[in-house]
Amino acid sequence: MTDSLYTEEHQIFRDAFRKFVAKEITPNVEQWEADRAVPRDLWLKMGEQGYLCPWLPEEYGGLGLGFEYSVIINEELIRGDGFGVGVPLHSDVATPYVHSYATPEMKERWLPGCATGEVITSIGLTEPNAGSDLAAIRTTARRDGDSYVLNGQKTFITNGFFADLVVVAAKTDPKAGHRGVSLILVDKDAPGFHRGRRLEKMGYHMQDTAELFFEDCRVPASHLLGVEGAGFKYMMEKLQRERLEVCIKCQVNAEEALKEGLSYAKVREAFGRPIGNFQYTAFRLAEMATDVELGRVFLDHLIRRHIEGKDITQQVSMAKYWLGEMVNRVAYQSLQIHGGYGYMEEYRICRISRDVRSLSIFAGTSEIMKLIVSRNLGLTPQ
Secondary structure, three states: OHHHHOOHHHHHHHHHHHHHHHHHOHHHHHHHHHHOOOOHHHHHHHHHOOOOOOOOOHHHOOOOOOHHHHHHHHHHHHHOOOOOOOHHHHHHHHHHHHHHHOOHHHHHHHHHHHHHOOOOEEEEOOEOOEOOOHHHOOOEEEEEOOEEEEEEEEEEEOOOOOOOEEEEEEEOOHHHHHHHEEEEEEEOOOOOEEEEEEOOOOOOOOOOOEEEEEEEEEEEHHHEEOOOOOHHHHHHHHHHHHHHHHHHHHHHHHHHHHHHHHHHHHHOEEOOEEHHHOHHHHHHHHHHHHHHHHHHHHHHHHHHHHHOOOOOHHHHHHHHHHHHHHHHHHHHHHHHHHHHHHHOOOOHHHHHHHHHHHHHOOOOOHHHHHHHHHHHOOOOOO
16 A cells, blocks of 8 residues: 555655765664754755645645655654654644745745744644643733733644744633633744743653743734634644554654664574574564564555545544554564664664654643544433
8 A cells, every 4th residue: 555655756755854864864863862952954955945834835835745855854864763752743734834824925934944944833723731632721912002911831842942933722712611722923032032941851862842831921913823713723723643643653663673683683692593483583573573564554554544634633643542552562572672772872772762752742642632533423421
């Protein structure tokens, strides 16, 4: 099924981007992990080559390409150890909000920079007391003449430390529940907007995850995305694509973890033979390979349906839950096959194992995905 998704043009693009990753990203991963940041220079290089927001129409500086190209970029970043590069969040999660709901003037102002790398985007949804329950956010946006005044806090924000433009979810009508949520663009220079600490995480180290604060932060009313009170609806429309993007991360990391475990099992010897020839290890690798194969077929099916414009809300929720748990199982078993060496930073499986722990959490935890699936089955779990 993977082969049927891609044409020769896709393969040419993949080969070119793979070479870019091998030259510009993979050799620098160790330093960027230590720095807890990816330099802005990389964003500019990617923009110059057309690797940012490739789906954007040419009028905004994009290439007008299909979602398949975003998939290729996401996959090859992970295969080249660039899991922490926040480009997929920028290209396929945050920027689409601007393209879909911003005014023509805002699109003309911001989208060309999103394609060149001069503008890094982020999305501010999660708060200290509101993660999966987006209707419970406390950040407010009060209309004051031709401006909105924002007050509140966001946390766990991917690209948060270096973002030039943040899509912020705020309550324009605090008494209206989820119907009072609106989305507002906040640029880095908005008065009253500042960033907190760069968060220290278990893994995902080169990703600049941050806290964001809004203290009487004033932005023009034209920065409202769409209409007031429709923010929750817009988020529900876009979460399908965000969760599919995370599913890609899950699947490719599982494939890489399996590759590391299989390679090590063939060369590491114990009691006079490769450990992969012991039945327990061989059977465990067979189980891992089966999980990975099932995941790939499911993922490619969803990618195709998404490209066709189908509603995959139920299926992508299933996939986000299952793939998020699967990649953690596979990474755990691969590290176990490595034994003590798997716990060493010099071995790739060590980084993979700590990085993938996030994948069953962000964009909706496994538990929230199960809640969505069960409700769509007509059940009312309490």
